[in-house]
Amino acid sequence: MRRVGLKFLATELGISEGTVSRALNDYPDISQSTRDRVKEVAAKFNYKANQTARRLATGVAEAVAYLMPPNTKSISEPFVSQLLEGIGESLSQRGWDLLVVQASSEKTEADTVEKLSTSGRVSGVVISRPYKNDRRIELLKKNNMPFIVHGRSVDSDDYAWFDVDSTQAFKDAVGHLAGLGHQQIGFIGAPLEYNFAQMRLDGYRQGLMENGLQYDPTLVDHVDMTDDASAAAASAILKAQNPPTAFLCATDTQAIGVLAAIRSAGLIPGQDISVIGYDGLDFGKHTNPPLTTLAQPQSHSGREICDMLLAIIDGGNPVDYQELRSATLVRRMSDGPFRPMKTIIS
């Protein structure tokens, strides 16, 4: 069975390839009748234009790339598939492709971006979890490849992004905890090269200040976004002479680790020590105890992000596409009113 291409349809219909192509693409200079005829025959033979050829001819890649964050070791990566799903949804309406690309290591991340933007295989890029000063962003701008970042870097004035105001969220969370009577609030942050880590730390400190609390560096640590790393950090902090009665964590995954650390210190999280995470991960419902968290509205963010990117590809000004959402505190069972430590009793 022969490949059905433009040529096939053309001979089948007894007209020229060019006409078939224009008919299919709804050019105005094709009569309604032949247009119909062409489309009918095309449908009959289940014709699908060879995308590669079309791309070469038109020069538009009809594809968007998602740059996978490099360290996907952690538990918290449901967000990747969520995002992908949303992006794919948005893309499929146009019939565009979604490419998932990975940098083998953090070193080669910039390289990957460079290649991506010069090889012409995509017409746009979405990256997530930017660093404070992110070379990827610089490269994308330099090569003027349309892109959108999920999150923000320090200098976020001149590109498109979609982010959640985690600074505000953490400020509020501190307020919440302070309202519960907590004075010693610990903080488990993420590595500070990530801008989101900085922003959450900032929120934490601002919250402290607003509530007349002192920033105590012995109560905070910055570690990888894994349960184990944060458990270790929390254990250490718990051994301080004046340990915290509550923890704020940069991610839910970390918060879960902290929960474990508290339990293994013989204390009861949610009662002896409060902990609040960030992300709103679903499985926080099932931790012990269920995790109170700052939930980002990430349900359909993939779609929105991609729609924004598409708008930019269509000629929109990136600066017009900057969305800041806000997180909401979802209280489960891991936070509670301050109560004096058991150890003080003995």
Place this chain on the structure above:
Amino acid sequence: MRRVGLKFLATELGISEGTVSRALNDYPDISQSTRDRVKEVAAKFNYKANQTARRLATGVAEAVAYLMPPNTKSISEPFVSQLLEGIGESLSQRGWDLLVVQASSEKTEADTVEKLSTSGRVSGVVISRPYKNDRRIELLKKNNMPFIVHGRSVDSDDYAWFDVDSTQAFKDAVGHLAGLGHQQIGFIGAPLEYNFAQMRLDGYRQGLMENGLQYDPTLVDHVDMTDDASAAAASAILKAQNPPTAFLCATDTQAIGVLAAIRSAGLIPGQDISVIGYDGLDFGKHTNPPLTTLAQPQSHSGREICDMLLAIIDGGNPVDYQELRSATLVRRMSDGPFRPMKTIIS
């Protein structure tokens, strides 16, 4: 700044385009000296062949598609990003692309596959979570598009797949539970149109038989792979006149729901009632109590799967690429010896 293409390099070097191309692609009929010269200049100008053009010319797509499973609502989807990561890793060694495609609904899944295999944009496909009789597989075969399935359908003789022997795993798990003294073992399965659901059910029933236990349909249910659905199912089963003292679940996500159901029935999972899940999800460590599970060796399966697919694309016989791995029981805290039900005491 002009695009650096073959033409540019050719004029730059004073030789023909064809020669440049062949030099770059290590054709044997190019002298070492010009080959070097060409490569040097290419590197200097940071030349990257336009992939689209190359694909058109060679006819090979240099890309592989991953077909996203349609209902990614559930918690258990870290496996998607894990898989993707592995696949991407394997692909990037060849410089190939990873396409992620989604069917908007289950109805259009076959359509999507059809288009994918005729549009020529990919040279291979990986699909996961096959149905018992999976139309996607039929279509892929019909269009002889190389593919590999993560899992197996009923008729798995003539294609490539990578699966874990969950039948065996569930048989063993029943044995484990029986050894612990449990006689009434409930089962929360997944929708039976999925072949893995059937296989796990089979394992469960075989295990029952091997241990001289009766299959009791009032103790089993098949529900969606979400925590809520399985919690509801477990609650119902718990109300039976002769409720189970242990549950086996087709997925960890379901097991977590069962944990919740047990607790909300006022019982203690792991003590009053055992529950064992399947998947080996990391966050099972943090449930209440930590979830005992049948862990699949999914760490690098993405890589292996993709390597297998690549081998097939290179001309390998699909039948030679069928891998069956085995799961291992990782005991955490949600299983324990049989103990008479509290309710019996009263």
Place this chain on the structure above:
DNA sequence: GCCTAGACCGAAAGCGCTTTCGGAATCAAT
């Protein structure tokens, strides 16, 4: 010194589509 092999490279034909350009046919208007 002539002939045959290689070795090496240029020319050119695609890959399957899009898109411009101009020509033929149709139509309305003078």
Place this chain on the structure above:
DNA sequence: ATTGATTCCGAAAGCGCTTTCGGTCTAGGC
């Protein structure tokens, strides 16, 4: 009936690369 404007379509030139084919040139072998 002639002209001018439209409508509709065919021809052909790419898009940027690969790959075949054949030709030139040099190095051996006699």
